[in-house]
Amino acid sequence: MKYFEDITVGERAVVGRHTFRADEIKAFATRFDPQPFHVDETAAAGSHFGALVASGWHTAVIWMRMTVEQRRRSTEAARARGEPVAAIGPALGLRELRWFKPVYVDDTVEYASEIIETRASESRPNLGLLTILSTGTNQHGEPVISFISTTFVERRPVKE
């Protein structure tokens, strides 16, 4: 992760892309969200969705995986360049999680994150607070998911 000082409001990055295949949609939902329209094509065809759709939680956790993988890549790249890497805190929660549209079989979702606020921590002078808008958009350019999270990130160490 970059240091707090190097992050500006409006910065947007694509985190990754994922295509939701039928087998994976059903496997996830069988374990975690076994509603008929997530696990069975025939039942889904008769539902208000008209076809099999991914659990909204599935579209959320794929964002999580993409985010972990992207941070890992960016950390490794910084280390390879011999640059220091700022620590980022764990998420303490999120707000305004919205599922706008269903994700159908073979839809590809592009996940992106945008910095919408930066703020120095008053209680912890070595940390800054980032407010991040995360979105997932399908191959038709339609938003399917979004949410807002806040996380701590390290400030650039003061040189003595």
Next chain:
Amino acid sequence: MKYFEDITVGERAVVGRHTFRADEIKAFATRFDPQPFHVDETAAAGSHFGALVASGWHTAVIWMRMTVEQRRRSTEAARARGEPVAAIGPALGLRELRWFKPVYVDDTVEYASEIIETRASESRPNLGLLTILSTGTNQHGEPVISFISTTFVERRPVKE
């Protein structure tokens, strides 16, 4: 589901209980949240958590599964009694998702839902809106997760 008219603010129901085993924590996180403190005991011991902890998303999706299972049981029970069953809409999102405390290996989380607001839909006279506070509490009585969701539920049909 009960009809909108039969649901009152303050109603609280235990949705289910789940014990998070090490194998399951690691299997979920390997697929969806591969941060070291979710997938590797040794790395977790050296992290600020001090031991392996479940992904926050894992504690959320287990809530989803418990909720689907509980609705299924209550629908089957109502049908067995010959009672009509009100339809409930899909979740369009949620707000204020918070992870208060880590969930460690062998912690048991009790999930509960409480109705915090009921409101007739102005645009759709056959539907009511429920605002629900969902919580997960560990075996020490400490909250580990909570969030608020809003969902449509059918109103009791008007007798002609």
